[in-house]
Amino acid sequence: MSAPRPKVSRHESEIGWWETVSRAAAPRLRQHVLGYCGYEEETVGFTRRRELPSGEVVLIIGFGPKLETTYPHRAPDRVAHHRSFVAGLHDTHCFVESPGTQAGIQLNLTPLGAHLVLGVPMHELTNGVVELDHLLGADGELLVEQLHDAPGWKERFELLDGALVRRLDAARPASPDVAWARRRLVQSGGRLPVGELCDGLGCSRKHLLRRFNEQIGVAPKTYARVLRFQRAVHMLGHRDGASWIDARERGAGRGMSWGEIALECGYFDQAHMNRDFRQFAGATPSELAATLLPDGGGLAA
Known part of the structure; x- marks a missing residue:
């Protein structure tokens, strides 16, 4: 290797x-x-x-x-x-x-x-x-x-x-249907509707939920929301491997407003993004960006 x-x-x-x-x-x-x-x-x-x-x-x-x-x-x-x-x-x-x-x-x-x-x-x-x-x-x-x-x-x-x-x-190989559905969700940044995944696989929502709980750990819809949130965080302070890069180098640094970042990541509006940030991060996007540590330090609490 x-x-x-x-x-x-x-x-x-x-x-x-x-x-x-x-x-x-x-x-x-x-x-x-x-x-x-x-x-x-x-x-x-x-x-x-x-x-x-x-x-x-x-x-x-x-x-x-x-x-x-x-x-x-x-x-x-x-x-x-x-x-x-x-x-x-x-x-x-x-x-x-x-x-x-x-x-x-x-x-x-x-x-x-x-x-x-x-x-x-x-x-x-x-x-x-x-x-x-x-x-x-x-x-x-x-x-x-x-x-x-x-x-x-x-x-x-x-x-x-x-x-x-x-x-x-x-190990036993992963289920092809779960691998395909996860890959599509990651490629879409969490934007792809679960119904579209089920249609592509020819399976029910119940079947996909059961497979995701076993091999992913959360429901497809929850996984999609987390991926969308993760992308928004990357735009506030991009994480490259284990290193955090100052937000000025990414989304906000390109002159994008919070509302524009929200739309770019698949949210309906800034309020929608803020609700996910409060649930997932316990802070608003601006509050979270203010805790960014330099040189790969992560987020201070």
């Missing part, structure tokens, strides 16, 4: 320092694995980030202290602590807090890729975080240990390529 070239991003200021090393997965994996990002950081100006819903499943392999996760809209008093974990698809945001230092690797997977790699119904992971060893058992523990002990990011990414190829080769 040819090794893609990694991209390194660094930041150092009064709020702390961090370094990310991102790399595409090996060519054989790219249908399901959207990329790797190794990271190390120490922050003093903040310790908590806002994580937003997206059309991807996130797998974190932690090398440092456990992270604290809370869901302000669902269970504000419930706090979970995890080091290496999988976050399924979400329809609301969460807060992730570190003690100020952390290190590890983030893998971004398509929902179908996660279904194949993990071998579980994806609705069991929806709106939740599950420890990696609960899903992969001894294999997960061994992988975390090997990645921690590897001499550098190059070797860690190669280990991940090998481990994921083995798991995908051993």
